[in-house]
Amino acid sequence: MGTALQKTIHQLKSENREFFHMALSVDCVILGFDENELKVLLIKSDLEEFSDQWSLLGDLVRPDENLDSASYRVLKERTGLDDVFLEQVYTFGDVNRHPAGRVITTAWYSLINIKDHQMSLAHNELHWHPVSEITTLAFDHKKILDTCLHQLQSKIDEHPIVFNLLPEKFSLRELQSLYESIHGTKLDRRNFRKKFFLMDWLIDVNELEQDVPHRPGKLYRFNADRFSDGKKVKLQEHA
């Protein structure tokens, strides 16, 4: 009982096998947090026939580049950023998922700080969309987006990754409202603050919010030194 993997690709090609009517792509779910909303960076569909639909940012993987390099390349080409949080989520490989042919795609999500990088994507067809308002996307991209968001929800309860979405200095309200918009819940303000101070993840930078029409909150930055993989971020369940 043999499998195709027993042969080299050159052997397969000389046998005229059909394995090479496929292509592999990466798609990036690039998330940002702005105006108290979680937003995703979308582009008018790459394909002309789908040009009225928004799609994720993706490209084919090149034969000479690693899979993760491909996703970093897409991110860099589209946003100018390279030192950002990027994580693989899932690979989608249904036969008819893409109109251009058999394209299997690996989805990645990236968390970036919109405020500090707003200028970089002034060019071309890119726009930030509130994720809560997205009902349809091109191809199977809505499903990909949902999968990434679901993974993000699990992940933020285990690891302190939300700080990638915030500016270097942020208020506790911003932090709480970020957790709330990712989880779609309301949290108790006092317990939220207590929790984060107890975990010792925040450093008081001795500054106050500016330009707010009310009492300004203190600003903090993330205490990366304090991060240990064992600690959990679990917050309240309901409320």
Next chain:
Amino acid sequence: MGTALQKTIHQLKSENREFFHMALSVDCVILGFDENELKVLLIKSDLEEFSDQWSLLGDLVRPDENLDSASYRVLKERTGLDDVFLEQVYTFGDVNRHPAGRVITTAWYSLINIKDHQMSLAHNELHWHPVSEITTLAFDHKKILDTCLHQLQSKIDEHPIVFNLLPEKFSLRELQSLYESIHGTKLDRRNFRKKFFLMDWLIDVNELEQDVPHRPGKLYRFNADRFSDGKKVKLQEHA
């Protein structure tokens, strides 16, 4: 700024692009629990040059089959099983990960009940190996195995999937020892039992263990009706 995804595969092929020197495979980490140990099903490497090394069970994805269908096919071809737990974990795509050429692989893990299916894999080069004794595997398969095991560890704390590894009727000791061998920890027996009874996930089938050289334990089966996605299985952390 265009990407290769803007073109159909036929356009790309007529341009003689290099995207088609790649192939896509699936690799299955098939796990079982036997003699109080977690075991993985391995095969003598598919490639002759690596025939002294063990490898995971995999094959190329066919052009006309979905990605998940490919992993189910591999499982069915190798073990005869089809109604089993199988879940995608991660896609590995380093340029030089496979000696046969550019092969990107999607890893899956499967949880099966060895005892009830022992006969099916009498044929060929397959063998169960205790995962704790595995130090090297062919290609990057050790890395793939480790990734799957790590994912399994996280997963069993959130979802009641370990039952897939047990026979229909099992003792509490078997269940506890399964958790212990996946997590590599020791758990308190009384608290473990209390926890599971409290969650109401076990049904007493009014039978006792057979052929044990000591007082036999009661047998239970998993109460699938009681399963709600919200419940967590979190056990003690240390001990």
Next chain:
DNA sequence: TTGGTATTGTGTATGGCTTACACATTATAT
């Protein structure tokens, strides 16, 4: 300058869950 407004900053009591821990019981084997 004053009063109104909106949001920040703070503590405590309750209940539930987690943990640590010991001894009598039961089937088997000699």
Next chain:
DNA sequence: ATATAATGTGTAAGCCATACACAATACCAA
């Protein structure tokens, strides 16, 4: 019959999660 080896069971202590209210502060408008 006796020794052996594992099963089956309960309670107390501490920690964590939750619910909840009021004073302080900065801005704004009159």
